[in-house]
Amino acid sequence: MYIKRILEKIIQETSQSFPVLLLTGPRQVGKTTLLEHTEKTSRSYITLDDINLRHAAQADPETFLNRLSLPVLIDEVQYAPKLFPYIKILVDKLKQPGLIWLTGSQQFDMMKNVSESLAGRVALLKLQGLSLAEEQHRLTASPFLPDPDTLATRAKTAKPLTLSQAYHCIWRGSYPHVVLDNGKTWERFYESYVTTYIQRDVHDYLKLKDQAPFYRFMQIIASRTGQMLNYADLSKDVGVSIPSIKSWVDALQASGLIYLLQPYFSNHNKRLIKTPKLYFMDTGLCCYLSGWLNPDVLERGAMNGSILETYVVTEIIKSYFNAGKSPRLFYYRDKEKREIDLLIERNGSLYPIEIKKTAATRNIDLKTFERLNSLKMPIAHGAVLCLTQSLLPLSESIDAVPIGYI
Numbered sequence: 001m002y003i004k005r006i007l008e009k010i011i012q013e014t015s016q017s018f019p020v021l022l023l024t025g026p027r028q029v030g031k032t033t034l035l036e037h038t039e040k041t042s043r044s045y046i047t048l049d050d051i052n053l054r055h056a057a058q059a060d061p062e063t064f065l066n067r068l069s070l071p072v073l074i075d076e077v078q079y080a081p082k083l084f085p086y087i088k089i090l091v092d093k094l095k096q097p098g099l100i101w102l103t104g105s106q107q108f109d110m111m112k113n114v115s116e117s118l119a120g121r122v123a124l125l126k127l128q129g130l131s132l133a134e135e136q137h138r139l140t141a142s143p144f145l146p147d148p149d150t151l152a153t154r155a156k157t158a159k160p161l162t163l164s165q166a167y168h169c170i171w172r173g174s175y176p177h178v179v180l181d182n183g184k185t186w187e188r189f190y191e192s193y194v195t196t197y198i199q200r201d202v203h204d205y206l207k208l209k210d211q212a213p214f215y216r217f218m219q220i221i222a223s224r225t226g227q228m229l230n231y232a233d234l235s236k237d238v239g240v241s242i243p244s245i246k247s248w249v250d251a252l253q254a255s256g257l258i259y260l261l262q263p264y265f266s267n268h269n270k271r272l273i274k275t276p277k278l279y280f281m282d283t284g285l286c287c288y289l290s291g292w293l294n295p296d297v298l299e300r301g302a303m304n305g306s307i308l309e310t311y312v313v314t315e316i317i318k319s320y321f322n323a324g325k326s327p328r329l330f331y332y333r334d335k336e337k338r339e340i341d342l343l344i345e346r347n348g349s350l351y352p353i354e355i356k357k358t359a360a361t362r363n364i365d366l367k368t369f370e371r372l373n374s375l376k377m378p379i380a381h382g383a384v385l386c387l388t389q390s391l392l393p394l395s396e397s398i399d400a401v402p403i404g405y406i
Helices: 007-015 031-038 051-059 061-066 083-094 110-117 148-157 163-172 176-180 186-206 212-223 231-238 242-254 283-290 295-300 304-321 367-375
Strands: 020-024 044-047 072-075 100-104 122-126 258-263 277-280 329-333 339-346 349-355 382-386 398-402
Touching: 007 020, 007 031, 007 122, 020 031, 031 072, 031 100, 051 061, 061 083, 083 100, 083 110, 148 398, 163 283, 163 295, 163 304, 176 186, 186 212, 186 242, 186 283, 212 231, 212 242, 212 277, 212 283, 231 242, 242 258, 258 304, 277 283, 277 304, 283 304, 295 304, 304 329, 304 339, 304 349, 329 367, 339 367, 349 367
Parallel strands: 020 100, 020 122, 044 072, 072 100, 258 329, 349 382, 382 398
Antiparallel strands: 258 277, 329 339, 339 349
């Protein structure tokens, strides 16, 4: 069974304008499946997961490309970086759109090669796991913004989530495999995923002599999703150097497994925190690594707030990736620890968002929103994303918004 992806339309449009399209994202999010379902004409396929093909592409990239039947989809292109200059020569010679589609499941050094060799010739798109909008078949959903027009459109098509539904989605995760079987093979899938990721992608890049510390590192940062990134604390808890921790964080970020949300900083206000917050892009993987083996225990546990925040932030990120856009997202936190979970910068304004595990909107405190007036930038309509079942005004400029509307 295939769940239709929002990015299909963007891929079709983009491929009509660029000779090369590169789709990146973690393993198992459905990159190849998406491209195969998007293609309307005959396209050959080759995967560099095949060690023999990988060797041929690296040993003699020019001959390798010349023997391919165009148009072509080359899977896991990061394994053959020597291909990129020859792809440039080929597409410059043929001058046709949609000639070569590429996928890459980790971006360690790949993006440097792409930017150097294919600048102006390649369209870069990102894919993550299935979004809530895709699960609800809202295929025309635009990037999330808490403005009245967007929210009114969402209210017509989106389905609010109950407490149990929300935490089941969070615990299950968004990889197509676990979504399609509704979490029945959850533990087996994530155990295999982590083992494969460490043994293949990370081991090859980081040259790990001992995989145990890296696995421990993944467990610790999973338990700290939604928190500010502290390299010194991680170094102490994992038992490796700070430079190692930084390189490991970079590896997870390059693989698309985590997202670093930067603080909003303005030179007008020197009292803001400058440390990024770390979020796991798939909450199911995060739950597996941190030991939450069922949604009911997760909902009552110590991570219930941070994992809900992680789910909401990553769903918003996916809404932008699915539109072929890079979101401008930040968080606000000052020296007095007053915080706004998310700021979306759009058209010169900041849209503030708070995330709450509550359905009782009458008890929501809006005082922190007032602190944003010190940022010297226009503050647009805001939202409290929570477990309310309908869109409700909290003030003239802030609404309570069901999490299901993302």
